Amino acid sequence: MKKDLFKSVVIVFGLLLFVVVALWVYSRYSEIRTAVMEKKKAETVGFVKSRASALAVPEIFTAGDVHRQRHLFQSFFDAIRSPELIGIKILDRNLVVVWSNISELAGRRSVENRAAREALAGAGEFGNEQPIHTRFPESRFDELSQTYVPIFDAQGGLVGVVEVFQPSRWLQEEIRSQFQNTALPVGAFMLIGYGALVILLRILMAPKSLGVGENPI
Numbered sequence: 001m002k003k004d005l006f007k008s009v010v011i012v013f014g015l016l017l018f019v020v021v022a023l024w025v026y027s028r029y030s031e032i033r034t035a036v037m038e039k040k041k042a043e044t045v046g047f048v049k050s051r052a053s054a055l056a057v058p059e060i061f062t063a064g065d066v067h068r069q070r071h072l073f074q075s076f077f078d079a080i081r082s083p084e085l086i087g088i089k090i091l092d093r094n095l096v097v098v099w100s101n102i103s104e105l106a107g108r109r110s111v112e113n114r115a116a117r118e119a120l121a122g123a124g125e126f127g128n129e130q131p132i133h134t135r136f137p138e139s140r141f142d143e144l145s146q147t148y149v150p151i152f153d154a155q156g157g158l159v160g161v162v163e164v165f166q167p168s169r170w171l172q173e174e175i176r177s178q179f180q181n182t183a184l185p186v187g188a189f190m191l192i193g194y195g196a197l198v199i200l201l202r203i204l205m206a207p208k209s210l211g212v213g214e215n216p217i
Helices: 002-050 065-078 114-120 169-205
Strands: 089-093 097-100 125-129 142-152 160-167
Touching: 002 142, 002 160, 002 169, 065 089, 114 142, 114 160, 125 160, 160 169
Parallel strands: none
Antiparallel strands: 089 097, 089 160, 125 142, 142 160
């Protein structure tokens, strides 16, 4: 009877511990992912803005001098390009792509792009999309992240938006690293605690040996 009770208690505690650990791990992973993405977005917005002074002129977006416009945009992209930043789109205030290193995107309009519209309101935005590999032949990543950076002139007027494409592998590696360093040790500690609890319960529920002269009844 005690043996059956012991098994029931161990199973119930095991299930409860599993549910608690699973909920905690999920919550912790979500927190880490959000924090890493927000940090990456802030870093990207700051990086792009610090190098976008040459673009902060409304006249550049009007295409009065197409040759100069293309030269400036290409020079800007060359200055920020890296293995972590493989493509950009530059949009005017009407969300028309005035330049991109992906030539087939030039001239397109992104009115349905919520993140781009919100970037026009002055806030950096972040999103994800599945890449078309023909646009990025040098990339073999499963997913790209996009950051939308609003560009303002000297008077604080919005002149356009830079949409930045970055391989999401860098984000995933950072998320995985932080998760392994913080969540897994806690999960291991909980499992060790469960094992200790099982041993304790077994000791407490074990039949007591009779002393000399004691009656078992």
